[in-house]
Amino acid sequence: MSLSRFATTDLPLAGLKLIERQNLGDSRGFLSRMFCAEELAAAGWAKPVAQINLTMTARKGTVRGMHFQHPPHSEMKLVNCIRGAVWDVAVDLRADSSTYLKWHAEELSADNRRSLLIPEGFAHGFQTLTGDCELLYLHSVPYVPGAEGALNSQDAALGINWPLEITEMSERDRRHPYLTEEFTGLTP
Numbered sequence: 001m002s003l004s005r006f007a008t009t010d011l012p013l014a015g016l017k018l019i020e021r022q023n024l025g026d027s028r029g030f031l032s033r034m035f036c037a038e039e040l041a042a043a044g045w046a047k048p049v050a051q052i053n054l055t056m057t058a059r060k061g062t063v064r065g066m067h068f069q070h071p072p073h074s075e076m077k078l079v080n081c082i083r084g085a086v087w088d089v090a091v092d093l094r095a096d097s098s099t100y101l102k103w104h105a106e107e108l109s110a111d112n113r114r115s116l117l118i119p120e121g122f123a124h125g126f127q128t129l130t131g132d133c134e135l136l137y138l139h140s141v142p143y144v145p146g147a148e149g150a151l152n153s154q155d156a157a158l159g160i161n162w163p164l165e166i167t168e169m170s171e172r173d174r175r176h177p178y179l180t181e182e183f184t185g186l187t188p
């Protein structure tokens, strides 16, 4: 049996990866590995896990995001959906990237066991496709409130095509600024 517990797919934004967890099932149920430093180093996860967060979002159609941390607190995120299903979006904010301000989305769900490995320099957000969605985040650096940055998920300059009518968003997320020329991207 292969020791690999993950299938990794390169996505159109350099460094962004789709990680599919393998289930080892038997008559009792299954075992699924959520993280492996050695295997995921090959997919680009180059630091220890600094923090793990769990969020639950009750209402279908809710949007959270688009969040990032400013350098030097830029973070890698491994976003896992362990209950329900979400439309998970990463936006490339790397100032020197050929895909600067481009976004890519994947459907992550407890059933498809897919995760998004998001490199430093990206904003992240999602929309719930079901009720009671739980996301388990692995972060490569601690949460630094003063380093938080965000883009507005509705910004036409990003043009994110959210799949459902938006049913809920935090006031803080509603008020994130729209992009102006002053924003020139993130540099490490």
Ligand SMILES: Cc1cn([C@H]2C[C@H](O)[C@@H](COP(=O)(O)OP(=O)(O)O[C@H]3O[C@H](C)C(=O)[C@H](O)[C@H]3O)O2)c(=O)[nH]c1=O
Pocket (backbone or CB within 6 Å): 053, 055, 064, 065, 066, 067, 124, 125, 126, 137, 143, 170
């Ligand atoms: C991110 C974070 C937040 N907090 C506190 C700050 C607020 O008092 C409260 C909720 O924070 P926020 O509204 O930013 O949480 P979300 O909007 O769900 O942010 C999450 O969703 C988007 C899509 C993401 O990508 C973030 O990484 C992820 O954490 O938790 C913490 O204490 N630690 C943390 O690591």
